Amino acid sequence: MTDAFIATLPKAELHVHLEGTLEPELLFALAARNDVPLPWSDVNQARAAYTFTGLEHFLPLLFRSASVLRTGQDFYDLAHAYLTRAAADGVRRAEMFLGVQTFLDAGVPIAYQLDNVLAAIADARADLGIDSALIVTSQRHRSQAAALEVLDLIQPWCERIIGIGLGAAERGNPPVKFADYFATARARGYRTTIHAGEDGPADYVREALDVCKPDRIDHGVAAIDDPALVARLRDEAIPLTVCPLSNVALRVVQSMAAHPLRIMSEAGLLVTVNSDDPPYFGGYVNDNYEAVRTHLGLDRATLADLARNSFRASFDDPAHVAAHLADIDGHAEMVKHASR
């Protein structure tokens, strides 16, 4: 069960792939709706398949499952379901990835994808009081030319997309391959973020900083192997969007007890806690906070600092960030008094 302090702590989620939030129940409903065959006979069999040897094992399953999304309504339903769940976890601000190439491959027009995710964002703001924003990601196992095509395709929506990211198979696809993609994205006014140092080495994190100049690094856990890089990340206050349950599920770390998040936090890094692909890795953002609380022995002050980091690292307006930080102070005070 989630600790009450965590459950009600205001937080931002900055690293979540919308296609990776597809719960098995919705997966089966969309497969039936769109007449897409699945390799599993029911929800339980699908869940049982969610055990992975690593990132390279996980990605094909993710892409296969995501291929059930075909209509605009599917994208609305997916985003609405995630935002409803996130709001229940005390998420006040969500910055969500959408890997559009998977769906373009299946013949889903870009407008179906973006218009409907953006509609779900607007409705969730009005109905659930959760603020959210969209980050479009490209896949690094494809060419840079393909990633640049994504930038051109989304240009009509540029005012409503907050950022650009890069995900998928890291090893063998170093950041330098996407130097022009990031330069172009920045020139077009997007904030930028890149998966680096997930199952790739610390050197990929350094190269990402040098070549891609991102606003944030997604994962970045491999940086802990390199003290000079840790010092640089700290001095430059580069946010790291860490996903503890994902790292255990994809065998990036051996166990939750062995996760470097506490060491990273104590080294002064701007670490945040996120869910990545929640149904696949065993939990949403609060489950991730709860896992690090339990296995790394984090106290409430540290958990509140992680939540503060999540707002500071967000792409939100400074005035909103300040208001969220004040809410966290109020939350921590309230809990202190209640426990006296």
Ligand SMILES: Nc1ncnc2[nH]cnc12
């Ligand atoms: N953990 C992960 N790493 C890279 N790309 C991803 N896309 C979805 N989840 C991912």
Ligand SMILES: [Zn+2]
């Ligand atoms: Zn990710």
